[in-house]
Amino acid sequence: MSQTFKGGVHPDDSKSLTNQKPIEQLPPPELVILPMSMHIGAPCQPMVAVGDHVCLGQMIAQAQAPVSAPIHATVSGTVKAIGPKEHSSGVMMNSIVIENDYQDEIDPSIAPIDHSNMSAEEMIQCIRNAGIVGHGGAAFPTHIKLSSAIGKVDTVIINAAECEPYLTSDHRLLLQYPGEIIEGIKIILKILGLKKALIGVEINKENTFPGIEALLPSDGSIQLCPLATKYPQGAEKQLIKSLTGREVPSGKLPADAGCAVFNADTAASIHRLFSTGMPMYRRIVTVSGPAMANPKNLEVRIGTPIKNLIEYCGGFTEPPTKLLMGGPMMGMAIYSDEVPVLKGTNGLLAFAEKQPLHIKDPRCIRCGRCVESCPMQLVPTYIYQSVMAGNMDECKTYNPLDCIECGVCSYICPAKLPLTQGIRVAKQKILAANRK
Numbered sequence: 195m196s197q198t199f200k201g202g203v204h205p206d207d208s209k210s211l212t213n214q215k216p217i218e219q220l221p222p223p224e225l226v227i228l229p230m231s232m233h234i235g236a237p238c239q240p241m242v243a244v245g246d247h248v249c250l251g252q253m254i255a256q257a258q259a260p261v262s263a264p265i266h267a268t269v270s271g272t273v274k275a276i277g278p279k280e281h282s283s284g285v286m287m288n289s290i291v292i293e294n295d296y297q298d299e300i301d302p303s304i305a306p307i308d309h310s311n312m313s314a315e316e317m318i319q320c321i322r323n324a325g326i327v328g329h330g331g332a333a334f335p336t337h338i339k340l341s342s343a344i345g346k347v348d349t350v351i352i353n354a355a356e357c358e359p360y361l362t363s364d365h366r367l368l369l370q371y372p373g374e375i376i377e378g379i380k381i382i383l384k385i386l387g388l389k390k391a392l393i394g395v396e397i398n399k400e401n402t403f404p405g406i407e408a409l410l411p412s413d414g415s416i417q418l419c420p421l422a423t424k425y426p427q428g429a430e431k432q433l434i435k436s437l438t439g440r441e442v443p444s445g446k447l448p449a450d451a452g453c454a455v456f457n458a459d460t461a462a463s464i465h466r467l468f469s470t471g472m473p474m475y476r477r478i479v480t481v482s483g484p485a486m487a488n489p490k491n492l493e494v495r496i497g498t499p500i501k502n503l504i505e506y507c508g509g510f511t512e513p514p515t516k517l518l519m520g521g522p523m524m525g526m527a528i529y530s531d532e533v534p535v536l537k538g539t540n541g542l543l544a545f546a547e548k549q550p551l552h553i554k555d556p557r558c559i560r561c562g563r564c565v566e567s568c569p570m571q572l573v574p575t576y577i578y579q580s581v582m583a584g585n586m587d588e589c590k591t592y593n594p595l596d597c598i599e600c601g602v603c604s605y606i607c608p609a610k611l612p613l614t615q616g617i618r619v620a621k622q623k624i625l626a627a628n629r630k
């Protein structure tokens with residue numbers, strides 16, 4: 195039986211545009227643009243200079259703080275520029291630009307890593323040096339997640355829910371490379387000294403189950419757990435609740451509920467690191483949406499400008515009104531096709547909708563749908579109204595900091611109130627006041 199959580203919504207998932215399409219390798223681009231911040235944490239510092247020759251997989255920017263992740267060359271070639279470049283967040287970001295020599299000359303230091311006699315700390319150091327961050331979108335450094343979980347958690351959860359509409363990169367990975375995921379999970383279990391991992395997959399990806407089940411260890415240490423198809427099933431707190439019945443306490447982390455959650459592609463990346471020595475230099479991106487001529491799942495070098503992905507997919511069927519990096523519920527609107535694919539980019543979507551019906555002076559009609567659907571059991575309409583009224587004392591009593599910004603309330607609201615946006619503002623105001 196499939197498991198789930200309270201609240202959530204069932205948007206049209208539109209996954210049929212790409213879920214039958216095998217992952218294709220996008221030819222490496224002429225130039226890669228590698229921003230110094232592609233992760234949660236401190237930006238990196240360049241270690242190369244303009245004119246330097248670099249090899250594929252060579253570390254070119256080092257982490258400046260424990261919560262950070264180094265950056266590696268994703269092609270071999272020549273450093274053409276170091277300076278501000280457009281970033282998907284809308285700001286200019288210090289970036290290293292490499293001109294591809296199309297040789298894919300691999301850094302001589304790269305070789306398979308035998309971890310059989312390594313300690314957990316040594317293995318985590320390898321993962322840190324490889325710049326691996328969560329592949330699910332948030333891009334949290336994986337070495338921090340691992341080191342903070344040691345001794346605190348009893349269960350590893352592999353997030354393969356992929357609940358955002360349109361996105362199918364994890365689906366294709368589960369179907370085409372289940373062995374890489376399973377081997378990566380075994381390494382995570384070894385590092386954490388655990389014997390229990392649960393792979394959570396929504397049942398709309400049922401065709402992946404036989405391939406995964408065939409590779410599960412006979413000792414039951416890794417289990418496949420079908421999940422109901424519902425958004426946001428893949429949000430960490432909802433996933434933990436669905437799979438273990440445990441609640442992550444307000445303001446706390448998954449480790450406080452005894453769980454460490456890793457995306458399926460992150461597990462695969464960990465396996466590839468130890469089996470080949472290669473750091474994080476590629477990722478799978480679903481390129482889709484109603485305005486994309488030929489939607490695909492692409493394996494892409496990190497730093498590839500998104501215009502290359504769009505061109506490879508045949509361009510647009512009509513001029514898009516909206517380009518999103520990520521899924522339609524939590525993705526970020528981007529305003530330039532020059533911005534590069536980042537470590538956390540799991541989707542690129544193009545929409546050509548007519549402008550949504552403009553409702554003059556939208557008002558809450560007190561239908562209660564946002565309250566029924568909020569997966570965090572918040573009262574979105576009250577948070578929104580109080581922040582709009584500038585009444586932050588009242589706003590705080592509704593616990594806006596527990597909001598996971600899933601977008602469900604805005605999606606479900608018949609009055610088209612920008613609830614998530616308002617709640618995000620409330621969170622920023624409260625966090626700014628707390629910092630003071």
Ligand code: SF4
Pocket residue numbers: 567568569570571572574596597598599600601602603604613614617
């Ligand atoms: S209040 Fe936050 S957690 Fe609740 S539905 Fe809205 S965006 Fe999601």
Ligand code: SF4
Pocket residue numbers: 557558559560561562563564565574575606607608609610611613
């Ligand atoms: S869904 Fe919209 S209209 Fe309904 S109660 Fe919430 S804010 Fe009001």
